[in-house]
Amino acid sequence: MNESHLWVAEPHAAYLHWQTTEAAGADRRRFSQRSIVQHKAMFDRFLRHLLTRGVTLATFGPEHLDSFFDDVENRCAPGTTTRLRYVKLIDRLCRHLVDVGLRHSNPAATFALSAAWPEDEPEPLFLDADADTALQRYVQPDAGDDARLCRNRAVVALLLGAGLTAAELRGARWRDVVIEGIRPQVSVPKRGARLERTVALPAFSTPALAAWQRLHPSPDGALVFPAPRTDDKPINDVLLGAIVRDALDTIGFAAPDMSPRVLRNTFARRQLLAGRTNEQTSAMLGLVSHRTVIRIRDTISAQTT
Incomplete structure (x- = not known):
């Protein structure tokens, strides 16, 4: 043939x-x-x-x-x-x-x-080191938290700690999340062009997830964040966006974009600042192309020149 x-x-x-x-x-x-x-x-x-x-x-x-x-x-x-x-x-x-x-x-x-890469592509939005630290403090559970705030802290903790997309968080199930033992981590299945990956969970993210798990015990196959008053439907994007905006408002962060993407960019920038390569960071995000990470690295270079 x-x-x-x-x-x-x-x-x-x-x-x-x-x-x-x-x-x-x-x-x-x-x-x-x-x-x-x-x-x-x-x-x-x-x-x-x-x-x-x-x-x-x-x-x-x-x-x-x-x-x-x-x-x-x-x-x-x-x-x-x-x-x-x-x-x-x-x-x-x-x-x-x-x-x-x-x-x-x-x-x-x-x-x-007629196609060309945009020359005025907006700079990725992210939390600087101080705002990142403030949000890490925000996600720590408090004894007075009600169910809504407990869930919201856990949502933000997983987004900020693992760099998940909104769709990945909505689809996450408890069998994918390990918060006990010496290697807390989240496994992210392949989704479209994004590759399967396992991301280590930093220490700041696990207390909120553990508190949510205690308050909302579920079988391994259940969604980590089901929609309110359901067990089998994922939290919707509108509510997810509102949770992130409320958290960012609480720490005094204001920007044109207050979506989960800001937390994903912050996660990526944190990895680059820790010395990881573009390839390593892209893999942690599930990205095949390095373009997003290169643009985020450029924000670091701009601050040092």
Whole structure:
């Protein structure tokens, strides 16, 4: 079976083979294994979109890219570069499909011409060392805490201590969280392009989690933070955002973004300040690309120059 036939018959296998044997970025350097995993997840999403439209890699056109990129933008937070990454990936893919004879032209070319990395990308928001310490103090349980405050401290403790995304925290189950013994940790399952990982829990984060576990005892398979008055539905994003904002308000932190992302950035910056590399920190965040961590490291460099 020649390569063009493989792309038609087994597109997933063809893409993986191309990524691991030939594909390269704009600098002509081969992609790392972590990047390949991310690219494969992105390709799979694109291919699913084509299949729902009744077209193939050989027959899709600009109108299908329009609908795909619209879908990507509708599902992503404002200000992210997700659409741009997809444009770059699909442009590389289409150029390769032309090279192997599967396509006569590249329908992504016009999208790629107008695509560029933003020059005014906002600086990541994070807590400085003093605010980080203040929030670590805030999450310590108090004998007078009611159930709501006990839960809220535990939510913030897990976000700040492990660098989870909001979606990862919402899906966390007690079997994933170890708060006793010599190695407290949280295991995060693979989710989309984010890799499976295990993150050590710092000492400041475990008392709040232990207090919440005592107050809300649950089986191992239960959600750590179920929605109020339920056991099987995760806490929703609106309530989660409010919990984080209240905590940040309490320590006097104010910024345009008061979401769980600030705590994730703070976690990442703490790892970099402790001497971890971009690769190590990205792995702790479950990220294939180092782009986010590099931007956070730049905030450290800016303060020392």
